[in-house]
Amino acid sequence: MTLLNNGAELRFATDVITFYHPDFWGLESAHAVRAWALENPERFWERVMNALAEAGVTGIELTFAPGDIESALRAFGSAPAFRHDLAARGLSVVSTFIAGSESPDWRHSENLPGIVADAERRAAFLADVGAELLVAGLPMRTTFGTRPPFFVDAAYMTRMADVAHAVGEAVAQYGVKLAFHTESNSTLWYERDIDLFMALTDPRYVWLCPDSCHIALGGGDPVAVARRHSQRIALAHWKDAVKPIDVELTIDETVFIQQQPYMAELGTGIVDWKGWADAMSLTPGAGTVLIELDEAADPVAALRAGTTVVHEARA
Template identity: 80%
Template sequence: MTPRFATDVITFYHPAFWGLDSDDAVRDKALADPVAFWERVMDAMAESGVTGLELTFAPGDIGSVLRAFGSASAFRRELDVRGLSLVSAFIADSDAPDWQDAGSLPAIVADAERRAAFVAEAGADLLVAGLPMRRTFGTRPPLFVDAAYMNRMAGVAHAVGEAVARHGVRLALHTESNSTLWYERDIDLFMALTDPQYVWLCPDSCHIALGGGDPVAVARRHAARIALAHWKDAVGPIDTHLTIDETVYARQQPYMTELGQGIVDWPGWAAAMSRTPGADTVLIELDMAPDPVTALRAGTAVARASLGRVA
């Protein structure tokens, strides 16, 4: 089976790609002319040979798509004419309901159902989410990621997974750095507490490695529940306790690199991925590439070579 290659829209967020000088300028440009933003993204994808897309936080979010094209079905048509398709949407908006707020479950479920309806209409069947972030080490009161905490998160995931399943959409949880689903132990605990019929996994090879984990071992243990994976490389584990605030994502960036330039065992990862339900999609994630077309071609080449060794 030859997989389709995909990417996250964050690949196209680097200001240099737009001839601009800041992240804010990119967001402003996309807000002012969302049609032009999406046309450039889709054209670059088509040029790179990557055909699948994951939506994420603004400016490449569901709201931006609706401002540009009016509906999920119209967006699907725009993708279709370029030989592209939607793979998934990531719940990464800053205004999404907080999973740690015990009273927010109705709002969390309603928000997920709205997104799932969009995803299904746009031709995809995956909604990706992350668990809440940890607190900075040493903060008081601390947040302990223990069995009680994970049971609460499992309850939320079950409610969301059941709700989106009624739209024909699966919920997959992403292994984000500095989140409560980061370390190998976090992943194993959460997966043990959740129902495999309603909760899937979206492992990120880079983020697992940044937490000192072995992405290949994680993928092997949970292969049967991997609906999608993010293929991304890491220069090495994060060697300090980062301050967890709105800047933490930018401070993770120096630990990330292009495929084949870091420590991830790509042949091992490819072999593990080939045994998963998500084997038909290879999502190359390159956060904010200055030249996304070249970077995607290079990443795809690494993935193809690794998959070729499996075959």
């Protein structure tokens, strides 16, 4: 057991993506996993929950299909029923991640009513399962060299801040915080992006969910970011990076696959885990460590290894 300075116990969590590797399911591809889970939501969640319990990880972040809100509702019938089944195993929902492809495009102002409605639906679910964090990202950049060029400038960030304020205010009515994830190749990737967006948004309504891997992939210093914005970090994704991305990736539906070779399990890359852990201990989200392991073939072993790295970093 690891205790925080206030005597509370540290909670470990992970993103459902950790369990998307086809080897874990004995299937041939990620597509096969999605198809099987769509047809068998109860069995999908049963195995995920068993693996969480075996790894000693008690929190979970829902994300895009098959580990999304809709899947949980198909499997359990309602948010309270899902919460009850999780609690019976000592588990709970920490947060829900909005994948960009699953919500209206933030770049078009006419989408604002739909954007807010989508966030309110997710916030209502979070309230019913006893969670209070909705994690979102900003839209992706365009491939470098594309004409006409797309600039992430003050005018663009001001528009994004306006949308974030509307969403943050709406979900606050459900007791939910809106936190922004620092995704590679998105418009919230470089240290400068993060600083600009945080400066333009109201800390009462907009929080930060820094991802140590993605910040490092952009050539940034995750620890420096965490220190600068410590009081606005509601949650963080603990993930390692091999090295900064050193080529211009094509930003299309394959960009997330292109990023994979640059990512690593905790303790095997370039992130300063001691510095990161120290910075995280000073944040409002200090009580939860969310270990993100995209599609681990053996998620139980990978999560156990990750928790060991965290314990060593906090020692």
